[in-house]
Amino acid sequence: xxxxxxxxxxxxxxxxxxxxxxxxxxxxxxxxxxxxxxxxxxxxxxxxxxxxxxxxxxxxxxxxxxxxxxxxxxxxxxxxxxxxxxxxxxxxxxxxxxxxxxxxxxxxxxxxxxxxxxxxxxxxxxxxxxxxxxxxxxxxxxxxxxxxxxxxxxxxxxxxxxxxxxxxxxxxxxxxxxxxxxxxxxxxxxxxxxxxxxxxxxxxxxxxxxxxxxxxxxxxxxxxxxxxxxxxxxxxxxxxxxxxxxxxxxxxxxxxxxxxxxx
Amino acid sequence: xxxxxxxxxxxxxxxxxxxxxxxxxxxxxxxxxxxxxxxxxxxxxxxxxxxxxxxxxxxxxxxxxxxxxxxxxxxxxxxxxxxxxxxxxxxxxxxxxxxxxxxxxxxxxxxxxxxxxxxxxxxxxxxxxxxxxxxxxxxxxxxxxxxxxxxxxxxxxxxxxxxxxxxxxxxxxxxxxxxxxxxxxxxxxxxxxxxxxxxxxxxxxxxxxxxxxxxxxxxxxxxxxxxxxxxxxxxxxxxxxxxxxxxxxxxxxxxxxxxxxxxxxxxxxxx
Numbered sequence: 001x002x003x004x005x006x007x008x009x010x011x012x013x014x015x016x017x018x019x020x021x022x023x024x025x026x027x028x029x030x031x032x033x034x035x036x037x038x039x040x041x042x043x044x045x046x047x048x049x050x051x052x053x054x055x056x057x058x059x060x061x062x063x064x065x066x067x068x069x070x071x072x073x074x075x076x077x078x079x080x081x082x083x084x085x086x087x088x089x090x091x092x093x094x095x096x097x098x099x100x101x102x103x104x105x106x107x108x109x110x111x112x113x114x115x116x117x118x119x120x121x122x123x124x125x126x127x128x129x130x131x132x133x134x135x136x137x138x139x140x141x142x143x144x145x146x147x148x149x150x151x152x153x154x155x156x157x158x159x160x161x162x163x164x165x166x167x168x169x170x171x172x173x174x175x176x177x178x179x180x181x182x183x184x185x186x187x188x189x190x191x192x193x194x195x196x197x198x199x200x201x202x203x204x205x206x207x208x209x210x211x212x213x214x215x216x217x218x219x220x221x222x223x224x225x226x227x228x229x230x231x232x233x234x235x236x237x238x239x240x241x242x243x244x245x246x247x248x249x250x251x252x253x254x255x256x257x258x259x260x261x262x263x
Numbered sequence: 264x265x266x267x268x269x270x271x272x273x274x275x276x277x278x279x280x281x282x283x284x285x286x287x288x289x290x291x292x293x294x295x296x297x298x299x300x301x302x303x304x305x306x307x308x309x310x311x312x313x314x315x316x317x318x319x320x321x322x323x324x325x326x327x328x329x330x331x332x333x334x335x336x337x338x339x340x341x342x343x344x345x346x347x348x349x350x351x352x353x354x355x356x357x358x359x360x361x362x363x364x365x366x367x368x369x370x371x372x373x374x375x376x377x378x379x380x381x382x383x384x385x386x387x388x389x390x391x392x393x394x395x396x397x398x399x400x401x402x403x404x405x406x407x408x409x410x411x412x413x414x415x416x417x418x419x420x421x422x423x424x425x426x427x428x429x430x431x432x433x434x435x436x437x438x439x440x441x442x443x444x445x446x447x448x449x450x451x452x453x454x455x456x457x458x459x460x461x462x463x464x465x466x467x468x469x470x471x472x473x474x475x476x477x478x479x480x481x482x483x484x485x486x487x488x489x490x491x492x493x494x495x496x497x498x499x500x501x502x503x504x505x506x507x508x509x510x511x512x513x514x515x516x517x518x519x520x521x522x523x524x525x526x527x528x529x530x531x532x533x534x
Contacts, residue, residue: 070436094434102433105449105526114445115435142528156435 011244020196021163022047022084028077030063037063041222048188052207055217061200065166066070069095084163094157096170100149102141109137127159147178167199174229183210204249209234214248224251300316314496337402339481346405347466358417383408386470408469409462416458417427420451453524460516467509
């Protein structure tokens with residue numbers, strides 16, 4: 001019996017690891033009305049990895065995310081998502097936008113159920129409970145706070161059990177405390193489910209606290225590709241955290257690190 | 264803005280304030296009625312021009328007892344509603360079509376915008392020529408009049424559906440009818456209902472004119488007939504009936520808004 005249980009555990013762990021899907025972006029160029037946003041852009045993201053994309057406003061980080069989900073079509077280059085076992089090999093990709101984009105005319109549970117069979121109501125309720133909003137299932141979105149709405153948007157994405165979750169500054173409009181709460185929630189579900197995550201953010205501290213790798217886009221290209229080698233759970237106060245954050249922020253602002261100036 | 268609601272006096276006497284709120288809209292009409300009755304009784308207002316409120320009430324009672332009144336009301340209401348259903352229905356369908364399909368907009372919108380600038384009532388001579396003074400003439404005029412507000416507001420409503428929601432819907436695999444049902448129609452509904460409400464008002468205006476000019480039954484006919492015999496009390500009953508029916512139509516539209524737009528904080532009833 002113990003043997004069977006452990007093999008099940010292994011299978012479960014294996015399932016978790018295989019949830020995520022790799023993303024290969026090769027020499028992608030996107031221009032809007034003659035203005036080049038991304039130029040010959042390429043990154044490789046491995047399955048289950050959490051990648052944060054930072055950069056100044058208008059650097060093309062949102063465009064990159066939108067082209068991964070097919071909302072923008074690159075003029076050149078390819079975006080290839082790895083294969084998965086289910087859905088005929090087509091990976092499930094979900095987006096969380098900066099605004100929650102809940103349907104105001106649907107109550108919370110039907111919002112989470114968007115595009116799902118009615119038979120999956122129990123699953124939607126379970127995911128809603130996971131984000132801590134089980135008792136708000138029958139409320140209108142207008143009665144929720146901004147943070148709660150983003151949690152519903154997260155539940156709506158998670159109920160599909162995505163292979164790739166794209167986060168387009170989802171916490172940008174939240175207050176500082178709610179942001180930290182939401183970051184922990186996102187980290188938890190990512191660790192539990194093992195999907196691949198791409199997070200676009202302005203907030204370097206957020207990128208460092210969540211991501212395995214931070215990528216800086218500048219002038220339509222990768223300007224920095226930094227692996228975050230800090231064990232989870234990460235504490236913002238630690239010296240390594242602060243040093244890394246400072247280094248990335250300095251690079252974003254085109255400031256040379258203080259230490260380099262001195263030596 | 265709600266400063267007055269939070270004033271201590273209001274908190275101390277909530278029941279009185281609710282009562283006052285309910286009564287306030289009726290203060291001006293009541294005062295007008297009193298002045299009117301007084302002027303009639305005092306002989307300042309000759310009944311040849313305007314009957315006294317009491318005479319209006321008694322002729323209302325007499326007309327409704329004989330059943331004549333209800334016959335006219337039924338005929339007029341039926342005309343108004345059937346014209347509304349035909350014109351509003353066509354307006355809704357064409358609005359949905361031109362807003363959703365680019366080719367339909369190119370094909371139809373210019374024509375519709377041109378016809379829109381013709382006042383439906385200007386067509387009365389032609390309409391009488393075409394349809395005589397039959398039911399179809401009134402139906403045509405009302406339908407034509409209510410068509411445009413519904414059409415324009417439907418078109419506008421669909422065009423102004425939140426792009427972000429449409430984009431979100433597409434990333435969730437919605438397209439075709441599901442996208443329409445979940446996002447486009449509910450998103451356009453507030454605007455469509457504005458068109459409906461406007462149309463309901465217009466519906467009565469057009470019907471009144473049409474019935475006044477040519478009819479053998481209906482409230483307009485009753486009023487015009489009374490004029491022949493200088494029965495000012497019946498004329499006033501007819502005019503007041505239009506006011507009441509118009510108000511009822513508006514209440515109906517408001518009720519629809521409250522129900523269909525209950526998700527919208529702007530339409531939620533304060534408890």
